[in-house]
Amino acid sequence: MRRLIALAFVALLVAVPLSAEAQKKGGVLKIGNLGEPPSLDPHWGTQTITEVLTNHVFEGLYSLDEKYQPIPMLADGMPAVSKDGLTYAIKLRKGIKFHNGKEMTSDDVVASLSRWSKRSTYGKSLWTQVVDFKATDKYAVELKLKEKSAIVVVSLAVPNNFGAIYPKEIADKFPPDQRITEWVGTGPFKLAEWKPDQYIRMTRYDEYKPLPGKQSGYGGAKIVHVDELRWIPVPDAASRAAQLESGDLDAADDLVADAYDRLKANKDVQPVLVKPYYWLVAVFNKKEGLMTNQKLRQAWQAALDIEPIMKTVAGGKPEFYRMDSSLAFRELPWHTKIAGLPWNERNKEKAKRLLKEANYSGQPIRFMTTQEYKWMYDFALVTKQQLEEVGFKIDLQVMDWSTLGQRRIKPAEYDVFTTGMGNFFDPTHHIYLGPNWPGWTDDEQINTLMAQMARETDQKKRYALWEQTTKRFYEYVAVARYGDLFGLRAIRKSVKGFSDKTERPRFWGVWLEK
Amino acid sequence: MAAYLIRRVLAVIPVMLVVVTLVFLLIHLIPGDPAAAILGPDATPAQIEATRIQLGLDRPLHEQLLKFYSRLLQGDLGRSYFLDRPVTQALWERAEPTALLTIAALLVAIVIGVPSGLVAGAYPGSVWDRVLMFGALLGVCVPGFWLSLNFIYFFAVQLRWLPAGGYASIFVDPWAAVRYMVLPAVSLGFNQSALIARIARSCMLEVLQQDYIRTARAKGLSQGVVIVGHAFRNAMVPVVTVIGITTAILIGGAVVTEIVFNIPGLGRLIISAILRRDYPVVQGVVLVTAATYVVVNLIVDVVYVFIDPRIRYG
Structure with a gap:
């Protein structure tokens, strides 16, 4: 009998986290934001709205942790730097698949970062130091510099105007001064539909392989619970707050401080101060x-x-x-x-x-x-x-x-x-x-x-x-x-797991209470 | 009639030409740079210059205008700088919400305005007249945006009966579309219903003093038959004119309503396009709005013939 109870207890222990996970899964999270992005090509534009949206779909070789320090994302570890400080060898994670099913290899990385280096503020300034950038095998790339540089990894890790990795075919197809219109990345969400001024739908990418460990800052383990993110442009800040209060939205970004007291008094809503x-x-x-x-x-x-x-x-x-x-x-x-x-x-x-x-x-x-x-x-x-x-x-x-x-x-x-x-x-x-x-x-x-x-x-x-x-x-x-x-943003209290630590919002790790 | 219609349609061409030229010049007169708006606050001057060349903004103004005309003749409104897609496509995507909102608001305006105006006019000085005309006075005075915000506060945030804003296509989810449309349509239509009511009342009053109405009464017809059968149709001619004007005003008024209720229509498009200095889109929206005005006026003129057979065009 005692063994039976013990077994039942073990079964319960195993079952509880499983069912908790199942409970978290599902739902459509509706987020109100400022308006239309001019593009969803992070190589191309520097707007905040482009940054926030594209970071859910694309990833770079590095990302930033909760203290805004570089950590590996698609790269397998930090780069191996030669003694003279001029050669950076970067290994890539294996088995990473793009949303179109293709495996990510060094060819994609070279094509993407070459495009990025001709357009992005960070890419251009880094590339003034670069003499050669090439693939050394299927899962490794090498960057050679003119002189020692302190900004290689951080430039590859910034979230704005960032070195997103696209499939080579897309990086080659769209010249740097032209905005991409095929949005295929490696991120935890796939771009499903973009209806200008109405919504942008992103669906969970089920093949996504989260990094081990915990979510940290903009990187780490990105575990997606919701089925879909629906970004709804609501240009008027007062309307954004009202729609959050009425439950038409689950989260609202870029609110004005005037709304703070009212949101705080609403028992269904949680205001979040944006620092920095x-x-x-x-x-x-x-x-x-x-x-x-x-x-x-x-x-x-x-x-x-x-x-x-x-x-x-x-x-x-x-x-x-x-x-x-x-x-x-x-x-x-x-x-x-x-x-x-x-x-x-x-x-x-x-x-x-x-x-x-x-x-x-x-x-x-x-x-x-x-x-x-x-x-x-x-x-x-x-x-x-x-x-x-x-x-x-x-x-x-x-x-x-x-x-x-x-x-x-x-x-x-x-x-x-x-x-x-x-x-x-x-x-x-x-x-x-x-x-x-x-x-x-x-x-x-x-x-x-x-x-x-x-x-x-x-x-x-x-x-x-x-x-x-x-x-x-x-x-x-x-x-x-x-x-x-x-700044001020706010979520409904039914939204769980939202990190209020980052400057810009991220919606992995978030679930909807049913 | 046919010759008249053809003449009217041809007369539209110079009107539109003046409109597009004026809009083109005005939007280029205001300072502001589309390239800076697209590229964002961190763009370097070199990037901005490159984008200006790419968009053709470095060309002299008359050259840009000529290019605009030649494209227009081919039915091409150009390409949106910001949205990076053809203007015709951008307009088409946003035409449905604005059209639905305008029609819904017009229905609200007519359903409230016409009957209350006629009733007030038929019984001048009565309690009904006073109550209805006080309502109409309020309707004219209260600004639409204030009404909208109060509707949102009471019906969406407090009572939770209706959504605070947003849009669903009537072809995809008719029930949701109706729910989204109620508050904006009522707040947009209410102002106009007041105008229609006042015109309908005064027309009714005027018609009721005509000789033929006295004759009808003398024949011993009941009040109902006199009003519905003899007065109503005659009182409607000016009311139709006002409804025509109202349609035009509603298209313009839709701008504010669309922003407050977050409806992805042409009004919101033009506001964001102006802020982004997206010249082709601004020109496109103005062109479409102006064309709608002209067409509505034409329809109103044609409708006169059916209401009042004495009207002849030749």
């Missing part, structure tokens, strides 16, 4: 016009009182902002804690003195912003008020985002513009520190430091260089750094 999201920034035009004067930029920095600005932007909700001077978010290992930086100085006297030293006599400073992103307009408005108190004259120009996007690349048209800086996974990725991005930071010291960081592979030395860069940044004032702003 953006740090707010006023970008100075350093190529032409008034702000080429470093003293003027320093005066701007000295005059700012950041806390009230952030409070306004966050609608008075302290949950939605964070005061920080580091150029990398607190969530990243690149976060710095340097005391005594001229950040949030609130020093009106210093600002006035700097204005005088700059020989500024009240010429209007053209400051471009947009109401399309309300937080940009809000912080521009309070900034204008604070600066005018010390003697600046600000000509606030409000336009739509598309116009701002066009004008900010023309040095003759503006002095300052507002934007937000998202997550940069490596110091060399901080675009506003380089000469190719609007605002055109072209400082000799920063350039040297960036070049050193690109080559230096020792983590400690790199971090020290990064701290130096940060100090120089505040002296040169490439842009004015404000505080960190957090």
